[in-house]
Amino acid sequence: MGLTVIGEDSVENYLFSLFGKVPLEIGLLIGQNFGQKAYIVSPIRTPDPEELSDEQSEEPKKAQPKSLDQFDIGWVAEHARQVNSSLPGGIKVVGIYVFASPDVIQSGINGRLKQILNAAWKANRLEMQHATSVVDNKSLCPGNGILLYVSSNTKKISCKSFDINNPHTSAQPTDWKCQNFIGRCHYLRCAFLADASIMVRSSSSGNLSNEIMVSLTNVNKQLTAAHAMINSELREPSQLLVTGKNTNTAQTFTVDLYNSYKNIANATTKPQEADYKYAININGEMDCFAYVHNKATVAEAIHAIKVDIIRSLHARIRLLCEDVEQNEPKLNERRYRWSIPRRVKYEHPKFRLKICDYMFKDEDVKLSLERISDLYGSEMQTCKMESAEEFPDEQLIKIPTKQSVQPDATNPPQKSADNSERASSMQLIVAILIGIIAIIIFAWFGYNLK
Structure with a gap:
């Protein structure tokens, strides 16, 4: 067939x-x-x-x-x-x-x-x-x-x-x-509470964005193990999302994803300091949404939301890495903060579905609309922006000190032959607070591994 x-x-x-x-x-x-x-x-x-x-x-x-x-x-x-x-x-x-x-x-x-x-x-x-x-x-x-x-x-x-x-x-x-069929598509929304770490090994080579993308395995494991509830109900995956006579009527569903403490612990386990050069900590809530056709199953709906989470993470991290690589001299500073772009939505005037863009803190709506118009056409220039995310108050973000990350005491790194070599590491912190997304990048230099 x-x-x-x-x-x-x-x-x-x-x-x-x-x-x-x-x-x-x-x-x-x-x-x-x-x-x-x-x-x-x-x-x-x-x-x-x-x-x-x-x-x-x-x-x-x-x-x-x-x-x-x-x-x-x-x-x-x-x-x-x-x-x-x-x-x-x-x-x-x-x-x-x-x-x-x-x-x-x-x-x-x-x-x-x-x-x-x-x-x-x-x-x-x-x-x-x-x-x-x-x-x-x-x-x-x-x-x-x-x-x-x-x-x-x-x-x-x-x-x-x-x-x-x-x-x-x-x-x-x-x-x-x-x-x-667009008028019959069901709308799914999810406030995903992320709690995971992405580690980039010291042995990794290539550009920063690709290294981090490959290291999203822990987040995938967390999503795979997550249990989903739709409108606060556990549903059979093979069951139709909408049953009865209302299959041709568009409906809105709230999807909640839950992880066990064991899965969260596995996703956030940090290797010893000598093993990695970047650590991205993802904590907080992400605004996610998806569409499925009117005869979609519960499994298809859950998968659509999980894909949106992955896609949103990819887009934000890629844009952030581009910004970091363009400002590489700032990495030599002891501490420097980058803000990850927030997600904004626009409803397309023709097919009436919401699409999104990602705005940095120093960007305005006009610039965002120009990017969307380049992708979808000039009809997007009159669209109104909406967003459930805001940039954080910088005072709410705590910058960890050097003592906050220590080598594994059970497997300490070896001293160099002349005991004079010093290792440096940079830690990339992504803090996605409730309705807030921010990234902190800071560097340690002259850290003596003992």
Whole structure:
């Protein structure tokens, strides 16, 4: 049985609006996919790099791509990564669309278009690996990439799918249907109380962001072991989220995740000082939300919230690391504080789902709207911002002293041969307070390991 792809009417309306306006266009498809079904919420046009360049630049602009070979695969992948980071749980980049002549489409289905699809899908491969690790049922993380293509001559819409996990696969036939479903999607909200530590070993190499992302294993373990309650009730995972006659009515659910003390202790265990160079302590409450289709099971709802937690952590840490790396000289100071960006939400005016951005303390709403508009289009510029998170009062954040982290007394580090070498370490503290998120980075120098 092949994959069935269900798209909102607005998807076809947008694709048909391109007829006679542009010869060639490529963009992303955002939606949900599970089992043998996929839902397309909206197409998101990938902007040309020149559109986001400085308007004052005197460099001549390049002509818009007229063939598939002229599309920058890396640029499409970066667009997919940024869009995916701004989406709520349950919604993700599920494929790409292309508007072109039949000859261009047919020549590129198993070639250039497949390469672009793979790049867009795998732009978030690390996040997908973590998302897969928090569930036992791997069917909740399907690997079907969707290619939707429209003939610029006949307006005919066709759809194919690829098994992203199999690089040798060819395009598979897919059924395409139009059906309004967004109005029936259920909204999930969760105030997740995080309590875990992320450790980066001293032997790790590479940039700071990648090292920390790989070290999110403890958080994944904590999420995997977490018990979920929906509207304060324990539910059977295989049970439908909504039963009875109300399945076609959108509803809001509160999801609570609970960890045992044993799981929290395992997630927050700190290795001896000589073993790591960065320690990120995550403590407090995160504002998380997700959407699921009207026939979703309890397991799908819980998975959507867990993915949103992982995605939000990834986005914040990545942005923070970029800020840290740009201000590397400040790491030489004995103590320095960085604030992690808070999560803000905007409701998209077309498909009526909330998307998000991450704002640093020194940024304003205008700058945030510019970033969202770059990703989703100019219609986002009039949206209103909402947020359940605030930046903390700096007086509420305590900076630990050197004595607050000590080597393991049962396994002390060895002295060097000349007993004169000194080890230095830097500890990265992430404090996510109730409705508050902040990161403290500080450094110790001249710490004599004995």
